[in-house]
Amino acid sequence: MTSYTAPVDDYVFLFHDVLKLHEHRDLPGFADFDPEFTRGLLQGLADFHEKVLHPVNRAADEEGARLENGRVRTPGPFKELARQYRESGWLAAGVPERLGGAGLPPVFGAVSSEFSVATGQSFRMYFSFCAPAAEMLDALAEPWIKEHVVPRLVAGEWTATMAMTEAHCGTDLRQIRTRAEPLSDGTWRLRGSKIFISGGDNDLGENVVHIVLAKVPGPDGRIANDLSSVNVFLVSRRRIDPETGALGAENGVGVGSIEHKMGLAGSATCVMNFEDAIGHRIAAPGRSGAAANMAAMFFLMNYARVGVAMSGIGYTEIAQQNAAAYARERLSGRATRGPVNPAGPADPIIVHADIRRLLLGARAFAEGARALGVKIAFMQSLARHGEDEAEKTRCEDLMAVMTPVMKAYCTDKGFECANDCLQVLGGHGFIAEYGLEHFVRNARVGQLYEGANGIQALDLVKRKLTAHQGRPRASFFGTIERFVAAQAGTPGAAPYVRPLAAALDVLGDVLDRATAADASDPDASAAAAYDILTMFGIVAVGWAWAEIACLILKGETSHLGDDAKARKLALARVWMAREMPLVRALADRALLSSEPLMGVPSDLI
Ligand SMILES: Cc1cc2nc3c(=O)[nH]c(=O)nc-3n(C[C@H](O)[C@H](O)[C@H](O)COP(=O)(O)OP(=O)(O)OC[C@H]3O[C@@H](n4cnc5c(N)ncnc54)[C@H](O)[C@@H]3O)c2cc1C
Numbered sequence: 001m002t003s004y005t006a007p008v009d010d011y012v013f014l015f016h017d018v019l020k021l022h023e024h025r026d027l028p029g030f031a032d033f034d035p036e037f038t039r040g041l042l043q044g045l046a047d048f049h050e051k052v053l054h055p056v057n058r059a060a061d062e063e064g065a066r067l068e069n070g071r072v073r074t075p076g077p078f079k080e081l082a083r084q085y086r087e088s089g090w091l092a093a094g095v096p097e098r099l100g101g102a103g104l105p106p107v108f109g110a111v112s113s114e115f116s117v118a119t120g121q122s123f124r125m126y127f128s129f130c131a132p133a134a135e136m137l138d139a140l141a142e143p144w145i146k147e148h149v150v151p152r153l154v155a156g157e158w159t160a161t162m163a164m165t166e167a168h169c170g171t172d173l174r175q176i177r178t179r180a181e182p183l184s185d186g187t188w189r190l191r192g193s194k195i196f197i198s199g200g201d202n203d204l205g206e207n208v209v210h211i212v213l214a215k216v217p218g219p220d221g222r223i224a225n226d227l228s229s230v231n232v233f234l235v236s237r238r239r240i241d242p243e244t245g246a247l248g249a250e251n252g253v254g255v256g257s258i259e260h261k262m263g264l265a266g267s268a269t270c271v272m273n274f275e276d277a278i279g280h281r282i283a284a285p286g287r288s289g290a291a292a293n294m295a296a297m298f299f300l301m302n303y304a305r306v307g308v309a310m311s312g313i314g315y316t317e318i319a320q321q322n323a324a325a326y327a328r329e330r331l332s333g334r335a336t337r338g339p340v341n342p343a344g345p346a347d348p349i350i351v352h353a354d355i356r357r358l359l360l361g362a363r364a365f366a367e368g369a370r371a372l373g374v375k376i377a378f379m380q381s382l383a384r385h386g387e388d389e390a391e392k393t394r395c396e397d398l399m400a401v402m403t404p405v406m407k408a409y410c411t412d413k414g415f416e417c418a419n420d421c422l423q424v425l426g427g428h429g430f431i432a433e434y435g436l437e438h439f440v441r442n443a444r445v446g447q448l449y450e451g452a453n454g455i456q457a458l459d460l461v462k463r464k465l466t467a468h469q470g471r472p473r474a475s476f477f478g479t480i481e482r483f484v485a486a487q488a489g490t491p492g493a494a495p496y497v498r499p500l501a502a503a504l505d506v507l508g509d510v511l512d513r514a515t516a517a518d519a520s521d522p523d524a525s526a527a528a529a530y531d532i533l534t535m536f537g538i539v540a541v542g543w544a545w546a547e548i549a550c551l552i553l554k555g556e557t558s559h560l561g562d563d564a565k566a567r568k569l570a571l572a573r574v575w576m577a578r579e580m581p582l583v584r585a586l587a588d589r590a591l592l593s594s595e596p597l598m599g600v601p602s603d604l605i
Pocket of ligand 1: 196
């Protein structure tokens, strides 16, 4: 059995020393955010995840979800967990108060995502679309849906799915075949099949509402082979009476099968068949075309990506805690600088440089990326509710750049770090008993769902950085450059700030040259995109570490003891010394032409 202690102290430090949330009480959701309130809140959240969810997680994944008579049966403990989750109030903690939630801000959502993924992602996935779907429907749906569906999602009595993927297309949604035809009463009839739908059915709530992508015929009755015909529909597993909200007959929505997966077996990943199912179109009022049609889906996807980014941090945290504990106990070989356990047959493996490489690399990622994650989550509040227009725009820009970077880089590193932690246990890492292989298998999915990581890289390089005449790029670089300049007088800051400044210069140069090369080599920036995204990830986590180091050096922390300060500075040095140099190596590769990749005929690959 693995152990887990939620990083409550680290979040209190980040919230109050780094982000100074207590100075933003005028922002919605922050009124109570003083350090005492934060600690109590986070400890309550930690207790649920440490004591209730974590103990049953492994067994639930071993049991798995199964299909019985066309209905999904979730693992044994999940019904009781669902009851406790609903009653605890954590499910709706981030939902605005006017919708029945606790109105906690997105920084809290980031913490919740980390804790829940580390301790029970399979369970959490059944409920993960409840809050985002409720908020999306409240913004975009007809009044009867707001009245009858939204409150049930907020209460977790019903669950929601996001149903986009089809067997022949996941990334390229232009190819969707599910069709929706208008009916005379204003509803729509949907026919088609979706695959990989998380929580497509379950026995944890009374009903499931599917947010479904389907194509509608144009005025000539033909269906266009592009995104212009793709619309979003709410399709309930059971029909809903718009007058009373009462559930009626089944609605032509069936589960074809449950996928057998590499991990997350407790989460039912379903083939969903829509056979003459009745749906309700959800579109942005007052807008037209694809922007209106797809508004609902973008709402859900952006929400999901920040949570997915935190999953990489959650898996790293729990894997590192367990691997470090093992490394303190496991005896093998002797420390090169003299025995530390002379009375014993050997020293603990934590003395060895290679084990420290694995453990410190994972810890430096977890704590640096966590600092970055809450910074970006806080920017959501500033972008939405801040008063200074220029600052709001800067926050929007940083979120635009950092959403694909965090989603892809944090899930890549999360898998890598969980795998490194498995390595600490040697052969014991590979067998089920110690639990590390479970984390590695589960962490893998973050890299490929919610938009595969390669697609995130293209989105960053081809769209996000160049939008608004390059303004998001300028905001990202300008923010870090101003931070670097402001540290000129901070004693002892050079080992943290100089590598950051140097890496930022390299990144800027690569961006200029890779995008300019597209003129003569059409695949140049696409071939470089993944390396560029990884460079952004390393630099952005380095920025978070440099900020922490400078705060400590300036004596501006009140939530870290002396040992914790020394530890944070040591981890910041690990990042600067061991990760930042990779930026230069990645730059060399990013600046190659695309020829080594594109010059090889497909049949020779
Ligand atoms: C456990 C699990 C849960 C999921 N849950 C849901 C869910 O709830 N709802 C839902 O709708 N979907 C869900 N998915 C589906 C998931 O989002 C898709 O698998 C993902 O979007 C990728 O689509 P695909 O599998 O069809 O791969 P493809 O789109 O076929 O892509 C295959 C590879 O090709 C690359 N690629 C594709 N197109 C391009 C291009 N134009 N340029 C460069 N590279 C390209 C991709 O990056 C990827 O590496 C889930 C998947 C899993 C495994």
